[in-house]
Amino acid sequence: MAGAFARWRAPSVLPGFGLSLGFTLFYLSALVLIPLAALIVRPWDLGFAGFWRVVAAPRTLAALELSFGGAALAAGINTIFGLIVAWVLVRYRVPGKRLIDALVDLPFALPTAVAGIALSALYASNGWLGAPLAGLGIKVAYTPLGVVVALVFIGLPFVVRTLEPVLADMGHEAEEAAATLGASRLQTFRRVVLPALSPALITGAALAFARAVGEYGSVIFIAGNLPMVSEIAPLLIVIKLQEYDYAGAAAIGVVMLAVSFVMLFALNALQGWTARR
């Protein structure tokens, strides 16, 4: 017994291992793992055919497509603008830099429902941005475009915060060498800077994407929630729950969970691969 225990953990003079690990495992199991197991088990009440009927229903597919497609588009937009924001904050001297830097974290701190009603008011046809955009013939609120706007809002800090430390740590030596060898600034950026940043860019984009796929609060106010058009997958879960269709809600939840895990796994594999390269 003692021998098995010793092999399982390295000896230490510090006290409290059993207590702290025991409490950690209990808390984690009771609050996270067992409830998640309830989610994974539930949809099979319907049998596989029933599960498939829920997941392959046109309304479900449209909602999943909007959640994943919108999240991907928003992550793409955030990758480009997040790179510009991080670049400016790290490399340039800008007045009010500390304030701008603090503001980048706003989407982490601002409750999603507040962001939702604010964006909705801003982009409504009589809103500060909605009115001029309507003049150009662009409708944002209550369309899929509104969903993307909300997802851009909540995803931006993931890209900026992932890039900033990498940019700050990156010395100027490689860029100086490229310039000495006659590369233009643009060539240096494309051939030297961008490859060095790409792991952080991919990580930041993936984090923004993962957050956006499951996002609910900031989206539902601006989306208009039209079935088949601007209804996101998390909202469909809520609707199924209100109809007491627990198994149906769980089926969509399981699909979302599975895709998130595959994403997370792929991201880990990708990071391992770029680290080895």
Add this chain to the structure above:
Amino acid sequence: MTKPRFKKPTEDPVAARVALTLTAVLFIGLFLLLPLVVVFSQALSTGFAAARAAILEPDALSAIHLTLITAAIAVPLNMVFGVSAAWAIAKFDFRGKSVLTTLIDLPFSVSPVVAGLIYVLVFGLQGWLGPWLRAHDIKIIFALPGIVLATIFVTFPFVARELIPLMTDQGRDEEEAAVSLGATGLQTFFRVTLPNVKWGLLYGVLLCNARAMGEFGAVSVVSGHIRGLTDTMPLHVEVLYNDYQYVGAFAVASLLALLALVTLALKSLLEWRYADEIAAVHRH
């Protein structure tokens, strides 16, 4: 400092600098600052008195009360969990440590709606424990316990993920010295470990609290939206907004926005003042 006569080879052309800076500032202004300004401007659109009345109305006060109670239960529990997990993971070596660390981060990759759903599936009427809870007249879903559970889930990793890297970096020498000099476990923790991690702990608690008070999706699934009873502040904002009571909705929302601003200010202060005593890498 004299002005540099030559452009450094790693310096971007002036046109590029100006264009990129303008793009960044414009993007932040349009996407981040403007929504924040709208919250306050809408709240005060019919004057301060109307906003004040909307906040002091009984349903709003009960929502504020419920939000404070929820955070007052969920945040300390997650704090104790975070400290305990960090102590086990940072101060000892054992098998399965990296799996455990990954599992602690798990709630961040789960949609808030799914976070609420899982508790409905366990404690709801048709859930695993539903019939038993009903027989014993215990209400969890559509009541305070469910709201607290959902809040704990979405804020689960905040303290732990701040403390684990920090305490791992700090090593075990000081604790081992304390123990070898005869300190008890609690003495070692309160006299040696806690002073070393107090700013990191505060940082984690700050972020945990902001999310706990602002959570919407997970809480909305388990709350049942009983006005004056199970509506938290974010849910009350939704109810008012859907009732076309925009001034009221934005007035309550502006309280939450103020909380966000205070959180950001304190967070920046901690990062600036105690950079070395907060985990080196910040990924949220």
